[in-house]
Amino acid sequence: MTSMTRALLGATALCACGLAAAAQQTTITIATVNNGDMIRMQGLSDVFTEAHPDIALEWVTLEENVLRQNVTTDIATGGGQYDVITIGTYEVPIWGRQGWLVPLDDLPADYDVDDLLPPIRAGLSVDGTLYAVPFYGESSFVMYRTDLMEAAGLQMPEAPTWDFIREAAAAMNNPEAGVHGICLRGKPGWGENMAFLTAMANSFGARWFDENWQPQFDSEAWANTINFYLDLMNNYGPPGASANGFNENLTLFQQGKCGMWIDATVAASFVTDPNNSTVADKVGFALAPDNGLGKRGNWLWAWSLAIPASSDAVDAAKTFIAWATSKDYTELVAEREGWANVPPGTRTSLYENPAYLEAAPFAQMTLDAINSADPNAPTVDPVPYTGVQFVAIPEFQGIGTSVGQEFAAALAGQKTAEEALAAAQEIATREMRAAGYIQ
Structure with missing residues (x-):
């Protein structure tokens, strides 16, 4: 057998082994x-x-x-x-x-x-x-610029109220310098703006459904939630906020364009990473806000x-x-x-x-926020569902996204808060009736 023949046979064997491994x-x-x-x-x-x-x-x-x-x-x-x-x-x-x-x-x-x-x-x-x-x-919590808070003459409490958040947003807002007082989710989606708004609504005493599965968007508590949110974002939020979800707001905060950001605790490592965040050494953390009703606006x-x-x-x-x-x-x-x-x-x-x-200076606060969110009792008043920032029924994915589109339209100035809430009530009622939850 020639050396060339042996080489060819060896190559063939190697090829066969490779094909067998791939197979x-x-x-x-x-x-x-x-x-x-x-x-x-x-x-x-x-x-x-x-x-x-x-x-x-x-x-x-x-x-x-x-x-x-x-x-x-x-x-x-x-x-x-x-x-x-x-x-x-x-x-x-x-x-x-x-x-x-x-x-x-x-x-x-x-x-x-x-x-x-x-x-x-x-x-x-x-x-x-x-x-x-x-x-x-x-869970979710408040991330804020410690330098801007200090310059505003304010001190972030460990457990702030929504009123304090509005005061701080107003004090830190400086759009001429490219800094907005607060960044919040506006992009429509049951897991985007509705995750934030549902958790926020819990702290305002609102709920998706009463104990008989009747939608509650015509309640005073939901009106208070949406009007407060729109007031914050229209006065102290970035332009085009109705297109901003988690990733968009993360980028804005890392670029130093947000005085505060209330969102997922997982963002903490990204906003404090000096390789990606221009404000890495100027970030503080606080629990999600409340209204003194016994529920904070944090999710799980x-x-x-x-x-x-x-x-x-x-x-x-x-x-x-x-x-x-x-x-x-x-x-x-x-x-x-x-x-x-x-x-x-x-x-x-x-x-x-x-x-x-x-x-990770945010570790203990992350753990506290996770442990404090209760999917079995997410709201001030009793509800028939589980889930903090969502309702654990199959129909919620569609309902939540449709309602999120209404609130995003209100944030974009295409509807009033009252119109968006009325549309949300109509959507939820129609879908819950079609699914057999209500007559």
Whole structure:
């Protein structure tokens, strides 16, 4: 046999081995949201694929509203387009009961399910069975410019009222200098402006439905909520706010254009990151505001990873989600990006870790906000539903988005508050009647 023949035979054997390895490789498609922590996960996923060469990852990264629409359509129809989906505390219990998600009751022992924060774990479970694992958990709180607050001669209380927030917004507002007193969500969507407005409404004594499922947008409490919100945003907010969601306001705050921002606690590591925030050393934190009625305007949420029942790669998908939400992944982020940037709000052990507590001045307030949000009693007056910034019924996704469009139109000056509230009442009544909740 000549040396050339041997070389050709060797190359053929290597090629055959390569083809066999490729044939044995399982590809999982992951649908996720374009938030900073998820983009970081994608960037670090080479560590996973090096350890699991038999699993290939295909990413679909989408804006929040688009992700929800695509994932909901796919899972409701059993389309099987995705093997791992990024969903939240709203979807998990509803979809788990429908049989649309794979139960996660057989994760390896070293995953340590019991380390998950109790409020977060409970929100992702049905009758004690976990149907999604949290990538990060959050509530909401006030982020503010300490330098502007000091220049205004004010001191932010640890637990401010909405009246103080308005006073501070007015004092810090300086549009000529490119600084707006406050930035809040305005982009329509049940998980965008309605997440903020529903939590805010809870603190004003409002509720989506009374105990008989009758919509309540014609109540004084909702009128007070929306008028206060519009007053804040029209007088002290940035222009074009009806197009601003989480990511847009994050950019504005990082660029020093917001005196205050009330939003997800997960934003804390991004606004204090000197590599991305021009005001990193000038940020303070406070609990979400209240009106003295016993409820603060903070929510409870977890962006989580779940496996659709339609997936044909369940084992590979479980291997990935266990890695991406593990203690080892937290250590990996800490090693690469620093402890302040690890995904927050999921594990008890993180809030007992001295290295994290030292690096993240917002850690304890995040934990306090998460623990104070009560999905089982979200409002001042009794309600028949669970959920803090959402109503945990299947119909809420459509109703919430339609109502959000009405309030965004009011913020854009296309409708009055009264017109938007009347339209919201009509939408909610029509849909709840069609769904059989009311006659």
